[in-house]
Amino acid sequence: MGTGEPTDRPLLEVRELKTHFFTRAGIVRAVNGVSFSVMPGETLGLVGESGSGKTITCLSILKLLPRGARLIAGQVLFEGEDLVSKPEADMEAIRGRRIGLILQNSMAALDPVFTIGTQVAEPLVVHQKLSWKAAWQRAVELLRMVRIGAPEIRVKHYPHELSGGMRQRASSAAAIGPVPSLLIADEPTTALDVTTQRQYLDLLKEIQAETGIAIIFVTHDMSIIGNLCDRIAVFYGGLVVEAGPKAQVFNQPSHPYTQALLRAIPILGQKVERLESIRGEPPNLGRLPAGCPFHPRCEYVTDICRRGDPPPVFQLQDARQVRCWLREDEHVGEPLRGPEPDQTLSREKRPSQA
Numbered sequence: 001m002g003t004g005e006p007t008d009r010p011l012l013e014v015r016e017l018k019t020h021f022f023t024r025a026g027i028v029r030a031v032n033g034v035s036f037s038v039m040p041g042e043t044l045g046l047v048g049e050s051g052s053g054k055t056i057t058c059l060s061i062l063k064l065l066p067r068g069a070r071l072i073a074g075q076v077l078f079e080g081e082d083l084v085s086k087p088e089a090d091m092e093a094i095r096g097r098r099i100g101l102i103l104q105n106s107m108a109a110l111d112p113v114f115t116i117g118t119q120v121a122e123p124l125v126v127h128q129k130l131s132w133k134a135a136w137q138r139a140v141e142l143l144r145m146v147r148i149g150a151p152e153i154r155v156k157h158y159p160h161e162l163s164g165g166m167r168q169r170a171s172s173a174a175a176i177g178p179v180p181s182l183l184i185a186d187e188p189t190t191a192l193d194v195t196t197q198r199q200y201l202d203l204l205k206e207i208q209a210e211t212g213i214a215i216i217f218v219t220h221d222m223s224i225i226g227n228l229c230d231r232i233a234v235f236y237g238g239l240v241v242e243a244g245p246k247a248q249v250f251n252q253p254s255h256p257y258t259q260a261l262l263r264a265i266p267i268l269g270q271k272v273e274r275l276e277s278i279r280g281e282p283p284n285l286g287r288l289p290a291g292c293p294f295h296p297r298c299e300y301v302t303d304i305c306r307r308g309d310p311p312p313v314f315q316l317q318d319a320r321q322v323r324c325w326l327r328e329d330e331h332v333g334e335p336l337r338g339p340e341p342d343q344t345l346s347r348e349k350r351p352s353q354a
């Protein structure tokens with residue numbers, strides 16, 4: 001349960017996670033060595049273009065992988081237990097009860113043949129062993145909490161009778177009902193208009209303040225996580241390429257991909273002729289380039305970036321970590337993860353400063 005009490009121990013630690021798809025055309029390295037942690041009560045934003053590995057990382061945490069995908073390496077430590085080795089029966093007890101999930105498509109998340117009340121109440125019956133009567137009353141309270149008007153009436157409605165924004169609120173009510181300590185929200189605002197989106201993000205913050213729940217918020221849109229997240233992990237090519245506290249990542253982005261994502265955000269009140277788009281195409285995870293996966297699109301690319309394995313994780317002087325050979329003088333100590341830097345490459349061959 002999310003108590004919100006301060007603690008130094010991460011609630012979730014994902015270590016060197018690898019999930020690959022084994023297809024007739026070859027291996028698709030959807031998640032290729034992802035590491036990050038989430039502290040109790042905080043919000044971590046996973047941001048990156050579609051197909052960068054964010055969603056498959058979340059599905060790997062929950063062991064809800066699509067057909068053809070296999071978790072081949074790494075650890076997922078949740079409240080001190082490694083979920084990777086858990087049998088399915090244990091995972092069923094963890095999903096919903098201890099880790100909640102909100103999906104992008106609320107219409108797909110809610111079953112069209114059951115009322116909203118049944119779908120919000122059911123997790124309470126299953127996970128909290130409430131009677132149906134008590135769970136139904138709690139469902140009304142939860143719908144009120146997510147600011148659905150006339151909840152006593154809405155609770156009897158079917159999903160198609162609600163607007164898109166209301167359905168997303170209802171599926172959030174179902175996810176937070178059993179008071180999980182971690183909520184994974186995968187692109188929950190993508191289908192919503194801008195106003196509804198803002199209201200929904202405010203709602204998530206309120207829920208967090210009230211329950212102390214930790215949130216992993218997945219999005220391709222850097223502009224919407226500014227007010228919501230405490231820390232950010234930027235995904236590219238199945239890897240986290242930069243991670244750190246939100247203010248540091250926003251104010252001093254280190255990785256050229258993070259810089260490009262930020263240049264693509266419209267700034268309120270600032271008139272620009274045209275927002276910058278990131279040149280080139282996202283990588284094909286079935287045919288990743290050698291070296292840094294961003295190198296075909298990077299304006300600072302040099303020899304070392306095109307060779308061998310992706311850059312290792314470097315700690316910067318503040319709390320950020322980055323997978324990039326740039327700014328060697330800002331790296332603190334030895335690389336934290338990944339292959340050692342190629343010692344045969346001289347310092348002069350590293351990219352110049354961005």
Ligand code: SF4
Nearest residue numbers: 292295298305324325
């Ligand atoms: S400078 Fe090299 S390592 Fe850094 S992002 Fe560009 S290509 Fe990748």
